Amino acid sequence: MKAASMVPVFLVGFLLVFAATDFPEWGNPQSPASDSPVSSHFIGKTGVDTEVPNMVTAVLADYRGFDTMFETVVVFIAGMAVLAILKNSVKKGSVRRDHEVDAEPDLIVTNMVRLIVPVIQIFAFYVLAHGHVSPGGGFQGGVIMGASFILIALSWDLETALARFSLNRCMGVAAAGILIYAGIGIFSMFLGGEFLDYAELERVLPVSREMARYHAMLGVEIGVGCTVTAIMFALYANLSSEGKLEGGL
Amino acid sequence: MGLELFNTFILLLLVAAALVALKVRDLITASVVFGIYSFLMCLLWAEMGAVDVAFTEAAVGAGISTVVLVATVFNLKRKSSD
Amino acid sequence: MFEDGAILNELFLERLNYLIYVVLLLIGLYAMIAKNNLIKKLIGMSVFQTAIILFYVSIGVKEDATIPIYLPEHDPHGEHAHARGGPEALSRGQVATYANPLPHVLMLTAIVVGVATLGLALAVSLRIYQGYGTIEEDELLVKLEREDARTRKAEFPVADSPKVESKRKPVAKRVSKTGKSKK
Known part of the structure; x- marks a missing residue:
């Protein structure tokens, strides 16, 4: 088995190295990928079109908004699938694992987490809202927000975290995130544009066409952040307790 | 030249981390070494100028995916046969 | 070299x-x-x-290029843009300075x-x-094989008629394959 698997591995490796010698040099500004009209358009016109300094955010939420929307849907579907696979797979309180002990949550750890969690959550909002001018955005902010809930579940137990963010609420928030994203897209359709054509939102926002795109991107990022937060926490809650939603690590 | 040396160093460490993560028999160790691998990858991307990708990898790869792997391994057998 | x-x-x-x-x-x-x-x-x-x-x-x-966030002189909300009366599209040379x-x-x-x-x-x-x-994959394959054999026995208690034989074919194939790989 192991010797046989080396045959496809080395075959693929030979072909890839053979192809790699034909690539443009690393960091060559004249390489086809970097010199293409699409990339040059994104770099040159982002400031004029949307007034967003961070090109990655502008391309992510505006120029390629359709792509990002369905990536968010993929995250949502993966979270739902984990729930569907693990729900009721074991009876509550039936099997006791070695790591499930009755010890009280540690005093030092819980008090430190009490201090840290608000800071983490504020940082998550900062990352989400500042995605336009610095690295960040909906995905990163959402993951950091989800991590703050995972930290609560790690230091107390899963029930404490679920009392603050129950699984039903999780799925509600995740669905709401996608609805916010799609809602902004459909709203711009009602205003006469195309799906996710944020510039049309200037009719309801008291700003110019460019700034309408700027602000609509923030709304879209909030939708992405909601979905990612909820799904990351739901993933941890289900996987750490085999779907029992009690005890945890 | 200094940056290129840094680049080479991280690339070699990456291969080493990937091999160790797949070689060790304790799955918790494998998960944590995979977290190290993710963080090295994040460092490499920050060095290449992909700051958003590096930020995402630091939060997702080194954070959430390591936690999720460890949480799952606690519910499985910790020892691996290879 | x-x-x-x-x-x-x-x-x-x-x-x-x-x-x-x-x-x-x-x-x-x-x-x-x-x-x-x-x-x-x-x-x-x-x-x-x-x-x-x-x-x-x-x-x-790109070699000698900065991260894909506008520098202060190209920032659409920076002082330079205000002085010119709004953001401008970047020239070809300026585009090459961003990744x-x-x-x-x-x-x-x-x-x-x-x-x-x-x-x-x-x-x-x-x-x-x-x-x-x-x-573990090898243990899983053994267990799956055993389960297959058990369900086959339950479904077809008498395995003589040719009809049953044809139905069973895919299962028999897999058993032989796993047996070979174990050797």
């Missing part, structure tokens, strides 16, 4: 990123094929995925989707462990 134009020079000095991406991809591919433990296979899958992401990000690098944002965008979403699919795969392996009590 490393002079200009030699193949080793091209691979190791100018295209080291591409070489390492191939190596990482092969490590991941080998782990996915040959490792026995399901969690090891999933770690291999993640290594494979990050290798692809490394390839994409390496494509977007290519397109691969970054494509890979940013791929990372988040990657962790979601990793979670899904872990959930499936957790379910396999609950059902069979193991996540």
Whole structure:
């Protein structure tokens, strides 16, 4: 088995190295990928079109908004699938694992987490809202927000975290995130544009066409952040307790 | 030249981390070494100028995916046969 | 050996990123094929995925270029833009000073989707462990074989008629295959 698997591995490796010698040099500004009209358009016109300094955010939420929307849907579907696979797979309180002990949550750890969690959550909002001018955005902010809930579940137990963010609420928030994203897209359709054509939102926002795109991107990022937060926490809650939603690590 | 040396160093460490993560028999160790691998990858991307990708990898790869792997391994057998 | 134009020079000095991406991809591919433990296979899958992401990000690098966030003199809300009365499109020379944002965008979403699919795969392996009590592939195959034999006995108590024989064919095929690989 192991010797046989080396045959496809080395075959693929030979072909890839053979192809790699034909690539443009690393960091060559004249390489086809970097010199293409699409990339040059994104770099040159982002400031004029949307007034967003961070090109990655502008391309992510505006120029390629359709792509990002369905990536968010993929995250949502993966979270739902984990729930569907693990729900009721074991009876509550039936099997006791070695790591499930009755010890009280540690005093030092819980008090430190009490201090840290608000800071983490504020940082998550900062990352989400500042995605336009610095690295960040909906995905990163959402993951950091989800991590703050995972930290609560790690230091107390899963029930404490679920009392603050129950699984039903999780799925509600995740669905709401996608609805916010799609809602902004459909709203711009009602205003006469195309799906996710944020510039049309200037009719309801008291700003110019460019700034309408700027602000609509923030709304879209909030939708992405909601979905990612909820799904990351739901993933941890289900996987750490085999779907029992009690005890945890 | 200094940056290129840094680049080479991280690339070699990456291969080493990937091999160790797949070689060790304790799955918790494998998960944590995979977290190290993710963080090295994040460092490499920050060095290449992909700051958003590096930020995402630091939060997702080194954070959430390591936690999720460890949480799952606690519910499985910790020892691996290879 | 490393002079200009030699193949080793091209691979190791100018295209080291591409070489390492191939190596990482092969490590991941080998782990996915040959490792026995399901969690090891999933770690291999993640290594494979990050290798692809490394390839994409390496494509977007430009020498002497800065990160894809506008410098103060090109910032649409900065003082320079106000002095000119609004942001202007960048010239061809200015475009070359910024790294290519397109691969970054494509890979940013791929990372988040990657962790979601990793979670899904872990959930499936957790379910396999609950059902069979193991996540080692060889033990799993033995248990699956035994279960197949049991259900076959329950479904077809008398295995003589040719009709039953034809129905059973795919199962028999798999048994012979696993038997061969064990030898």
